[in-house]
Amino acid sequence: MSFEKAAADVKNLKALPGDKDLLELYGLYKQGTVGDADPSNKPGLLDLKGKAKxxxxxxxxxxxxxxxxxxxxxxxxSLIDTIGLN
Known part of the structure; x- marks a missing residue:
């Protein structure tokens, strides 16, 4: 499976993965496409979702x-194996 296919397949899962899985996917995707995060772009304290991501x-x-x-x-x-695709 290619990275691009995996990115497309994750949008077609039968159910939404849990928050932990979603954050793991986000971190891996951003690291895989952009590289290391820039600390100067860290979200503010009140942006809880942005901060978690x-x-x-x-x-x-x-x-x-x-x-x-x-x-x-x-x-x-592993998510496809446990949740399945539409």
Whole structure:
């Protein structure tokens, strides 16, 4: 499975994954496409959703884009195996 196919497949899961899984997917996707998060773009304290997403991404700091993409593909495959696709 390619990274692009995994990104498309995740939108066609039968059910929405839990918050933990969604944050993991977000962090891996951003690391795999952009690279390390820029600390100067950290959301404010009152933006709880943005802060959680930023922390999920910045927790991947130092992971190569190729490794992040491979981990993203593996995560999507495990979600497909447990939830299924439409």
């Amino acid at each position: 930023f922390e999920a991404w910045s927790s991947r700091k130092g992971t190569s884009q190729a490794d992040a993409q491979a981990a993203y593909i593996a995560k999507v495959q």
